[in-house]
Amino acid sequence: MYKVYGMSLSGNCYKVRLALEQLCAIYRWIEVDVLAGDTRRPEFLALNPQGKVPLLEIDTDRLLAESNAILCYVADGTPLFPDDRWLRAQVLQWMFFEQYSHEPYVAVARFICRFLPENHPRRAELPRLHERGHEALAIMERHLSSRRFLVAESYTLADIALFAYTQVAEEGGFAMAAYPAIQAWLERVRAQPAFVPMEWVGDRGGDSSQAAMDISLY
Amino acid sequence: MYKVYGMSLSGNCYKVRLALEQLCAIYRWIEVDVLAGDTRRPEFLALNPQGKVPLLEIDTDRLLAESNAILCYVADGTPLFPDDRWLRAQVLQWMFFEQYSHEPYVAVARFICRFLPENHPRRAELPRLHERGHEALAIMERHLSSRRFLVAESYTLADIALFAYTQVAEEGGFAMAAYPAIQAWLERVRAQPAFVPMEWVGDRGGDSSQAAMDISLY
Known part of the structure; x- marks a missing residue:
């Protein structure tokens, strides 16, 4: 079973949670409070010297950092990360664009x-x-004006990666009314099977400390 | 045959050239002068709406942006980008770290x-x-202090991606004497078969406009 060290309020951590939920993966979510300094404590730095979340623990010897690398790992062999070389390259292109x-x-x-x-x-x-x-x-608006999803008319990791912070761009002062194609795409993502919103507290990942968290955070 | 639109003076473009040379790929290098505004001209924006190099043209219908996505595409199926799921995830982790x-x-x-x-x-x-x-x-120094390469003791895309700008960090005012493990790793990368330096002008990729370029540029 995966362990995910993450802060529910972080969009980069939410990406991982959304993908795991949509993949019906079994995982344990370990809440890490970045704002309280949890990622700078020696016990966390021993797991990830970069002191960042999300962090995926596959087993005690295999720990993976970087949200988008984690997405690629957990979605390997699934339609979220197509095997086709050209499709996969385009998914990665959008994921590097995102970061x-x-x-x-x-x-x-x-x-x-x-x-x-x-x-x-x-x-x-x-x-x-x-x-x-x-x-x-x-760039997203232009691309999505003639497409349902970012790559090949299918929902992939590219959509998950870019959804996380685009959905809350308004909170950063971005007037999203100027982007109708993006807004329609956000709705298509929200309509995907097993979609969970950022503030969701679920069975697979939930722990008691999350119940009070109903906001999302950079 | 690939076409690569790139500026020889850019580290992100150099990554692609280094990988293609080491893969013994046949490609045509099309020099694009970003500083002269070439990437903002309509003919280039028609190829890449982001207006950025490097850009890989696989064929007239398939154009790929983002240096690290290009590396993944061209190295697919080769030891530079291992098929093993865990090794591949680690390579991607370092590539996202780089960007x-x-x-x-x-x-x-x-x-x-x-x-x-x-x-x-x-x-x-x-x-x-x-x-x-x-x-x-x-973070690189600590990781490389007990390893020959970034992932699994083998030379991969992770090394190519991080070599490009680390090798010229001194020019940005970084005193690299503090990083002996990085310096030893840089030498190991330079010793790889078919290595070419950034300012290299070669047969496969060279065109006359490159001959005068002996510096490297962000």
Whole structure:
């Protein structure tokens, strides 16, 4: 059985949870409170020297970091990560796009807007984050204007990876009305079998500490 | 035959060239001058709406962006990208680490230090870039202190992806003497069969415009 070390409030951790739920995987979710410094404690650093969640424990000798690498591992051999070389390359293209051109702007803007005080100096970053974030969203909008999903008209890891923070981009100050194709795609993702929302607390992954968490966080 | 649209001076493009050379692939290199605005011209945007290089043209209907997705495609079925699920996941983990935690700091610091004027306002970014870049290098140093290569004691795409900008980190103001394990690993990469340096101008990929380019650029 997998163990997932994650913070329910993190979109990168939510990706893993959504994929595991949709794959009907059995896993144990171990809540890690990044804001309280849990990922900087020696016991966690012994598991992941990078001090980051999510972290997948396959067994005691095999620990995997990086949300998108975890997605590729758990979805291997399933339609979420097609075997076809060209389809798989396109899925990976969108996953690298997400980590390089989308998450560092859309997720960080949301973190600043939602979780830092209104007078926090990091608000000075927002104009640049919005500019770059809108560039990423415009690329998605254009691509999705003639497609149901990001790759080959099928729901894949590319959709899961990009859904996590796009769905909460409004919280970062991104006016999403400008992106009708993205909004229609978000609804298609939400309509997928075994979909769970970010704030979901379920049987397979839930523990008591999650019950009070109804917000999502960068 | 592949076509690769790339700028010889870019580390992300160099990754693709190095892999193709080591795979003995036949390809045509099409030099794109990002600094002169080539990637913003309509003819290039028609190929890649993101306006970025490298771009791999498999055939006229199949174009692939994102350097690390291109590496996965061209190395599919070869030892550079192992078929084993766990090994492959680890390779992907390091490739996502490279794009999220290494390239945005190490490559950008180098770009600022080497290619912008000494009084450029972007120099104000350097303290933060150095702090984050050193965090990434420290993680590599720790990992490589007991290993020959990043994954499973074999040379893989993970090494190619992280070699590209680590080899020129000094140019960004990173004092690499602090990282002996990284330096030994850089030498092991350089000793791999069919290795080509960044400034290399070769038969398969060379065109006349490259001959004058003997520097490497973010």
